[in-house]
Amino acid sequence: MPAHLTNTHRCFLQGFVSRSILSDLETEKLFLDCCRQYGPRDAHAGQLASFMKDINSKLTPLSMEIRRGQDEEYGRFFFALVNLHQDEASKLATDFDAKELGFFKRVMDLIIASDEGVCSSMDLVNAGAALQPPVSVAEANNLLDRFSADKWLTFNKDEGHYFLGARTLIELLPHLREVYGDTVVDCELCSNLVVKGQRCDNCPVKVHLHCAARMWGQRDERLCPNPRCQAPWAHVVPELEAGFQPPPLASAVVGGRQGAARGASASSSSRRSAAAAASSQPTRLSQRVRHAR
Secondary structure (H helix, E strand, O other), rough: OOOOOOOOHHHHHHHHHHHHHEEEEHHHHHHHHHHHHHHOOOOOOHHHHHHHHHHHHHHHHHHEEEEEEOOOOOOEEEEEEEEEEOOHHHHHHHOOHHHEEEEEEEHHHHHHHHHOOOEEEHHHHHHHHOOOOOHHHHHHHHHHHHHHOOOOOOEEEOOEEEEOOHHHHHHHHHHHHHHHHHHHHEEEOOEEEOOOOOEEOOOOEEEHHHHHOOOOOOOOEEEEOOOOOOEEEEOOOOOOOOOOOOOOOOOOOOOOOOHHHOOOOOOOOHHHHHHHHHHHOOOOHHHOOOOOO
């Protein structure tokens, strides 16, 4: 472990401070690009985990961490710069005002309340109009676009619905568990929180779509994974994204039961400290969601 962050570490952290969340491939490319610029130039992707461990050791005292999670559609991995501490000052550390934040909260409410963990754009726009103060159709559509661009939400163009994005699942995990309680459950197959997924018709079990694809994709007999249930699985099992190589179902992914005990928001003083290390400052939504309840 280095005594101080090198220019390579700072360059890598700058990428996260400016973008907040990156896919696994984007994170690997960022790491290799930083190494080519500042060394060591013979670095390879297999060194990324230890490299990020070194960075996190320096970020932890600042109540921050780079954490890994998955999207709920295909199980693709993402890495996000997460805030671990909260205080009243963090309410101010966002580009979203109270009205916009209230709309985001309502969006989460509707998505989590739905059985499949999705909500149509029309339903979300209508929900905005019912808020006080109301969110106009134009404002709602603009906000949904912003939430999607920042990966708080994901929009499925083919099906016309929104669901929680990887950034929400990584940064707001403790908030989701605290506020929604038993409404949110863990996937029976990977033990990570599942919002968008398939639910057994006979028991409370719910599984991610990508977990269902890995579990039953090549099987003729499909039964509920709950050993006390074993009812026939009545849902259509989706196919994995072409070219995507998922991890084993037993692999531990930050964002499930192990990640639930960690905080999701940070003080603005912590953010300023991290920004000083990387010479920039990102937009944060998670810093205010918890306070807005």
